[in-house]
Amino acid sequence: MASIEVVDQHNKAVGAVEVSESVFGSQPHGPLVHSAVVMQLASLRQGTASTKGRSEVSGTGKKPWRQKHTGRARAGSNRSPVWRHGGTVFGPQPRKYQSAMSKKMYRKAMQSALSSKKEAGELLILSDLSLPEPKTKLMAATVRQLGATDSVLFVVAKENYAVFRATRNLAQVKAVTSDELTVYDVLRYQTLVVLKDELPRVQELWA
Numbered sequence: 001m002a003s004i005e006v007v008d009q010h011n012k013a014v015g016a017v018e019v020s021e022s023v024f025g026s027q028p029h030g031p032l033v034h035s036a037v038v039m040q041l042a043s044l045r046q047g048t049a050s051t052k053g054r055s056e057v058s059g060t061g062k063k064p065w066r067q068k069h070t071g072r073a074r075a076g077s078n079r080s081p082v083w084r085h086g087g088t089v090f091g092p093q094p095r096k097y098q099s100a101m102s103k104k105m106y107r108k109a110m111q112s113a114l115s116s117k118k119e120a121g122e123l124l125i126l127s128d129l130s131l132p133e134p135k136t137k138l139m140a141a142t143v144r145q146l147g148a149t150d151s152v153l154f155v156v157a158k159e160n161y162a163v164f165r166a167t168r169n170l171a172q173v174k175a176v177t178s179d180e181l182t183v184y185d186v187l188r189y190q191t192l193v194v195l196k197d198e199l200p201r202v203q204e205l206w207a
Helices: 030-043 103-119 136-145 161-166 183-188 196-206
Strands: 002-007 013-019 123-126 152-155 173-176 191-195
Touching: 013 196, 030 103, 030 183, 103 123, 103 183, 103 196, 123 196, 136 161, 136 173, 152 183, 191 196
Parallel strands: 002 123, 123 191, 152 173, 152 191
Antiparallel strands: 002 013
């Protein structure tokens, strides 16, 4: 077990907490993390792009003119791809982009991502996060007090409605529950802020 500092909303140390070495102390595994991110981004693709081939566009199969002695190029159909309103050659068709990844591999990727955050000093354990009102300006002020100058990802309890509502209009701030935490989000946001009460749940999920 390793120890990490706990801070309050003003970024002042208020204690320390032990974190699991298996979750926050594993060796980095770049290829595995890359595979996890590719899998997640691929699953977001709709795969609905579609074009019509020469057999699907409207038009006749009749030969437009005779083969020889017209002075024009040979043509067999007005649905040819070289004609206006003709079919598309090798165009995109509806498909699924999802790829599979075992739970064990994804767990290793998450452990690597979380460990990298801790090693880089981009992990904050917050003692408590409470807002008087679910206001965007209050959340922005809290982020500034924590010393976060770039994007921030908060891991909070699902009952903390004020935080979820207050982060909606902040482009560089996002709040998720422990169950919603993903490798892509951990890497996408520069600072990871985990509430002290949610830390046991995070370690339970990814140990």
